[in-house]
Amino acid sequence: MKPPCVTVVKYLLPAIRVLVTKELVEKYNIRKVDASAKMELTPAAITQYFKGERGTALAQEIAHSDEAMEMISKLAEALARDDVSVEDIIEKLCEICTAVRHEKVICKLHQKDLPNLEEGRCGACQSMR
DSSP states (O other): OOOHHIIIIIHHHHHHHHHHHHHHHTTTOHHHHHHHHHHTHHHHHHHHHTTTSHHHHHHHHHHHHHHHHHHHHHHHHHHHTTTHHHHHHHHHHHHHHHHHHHHHTTHHHHHHHHHHHHHHTTTTGGGOO
């Protein structure tokens, strides 16, 4: 059994990291190496995000969600200002995940990972709010 959380870790978390990192670098002019430290990622991971080697496909879908992008922007802003605790980062990531899951952005990916999941019958993401 693969709950949606498996899909979140595999696809959604890297996509969120792509969007937050790009905002840190492009909007706040933070060097990639400093962004990697703020995100607690390796510089190599940041490089992969910018080259489009990780997380980019789902990042494009998430970019269409005004709610998720607003939350991502707030997280990036807090990271840029060094005005956020580890606990707050975790809470904000979970809120972003909940918003994206509620919008059914990861449903197709979840069905790909779990072929026996019947389309339209899974309510796991919808029941999160």
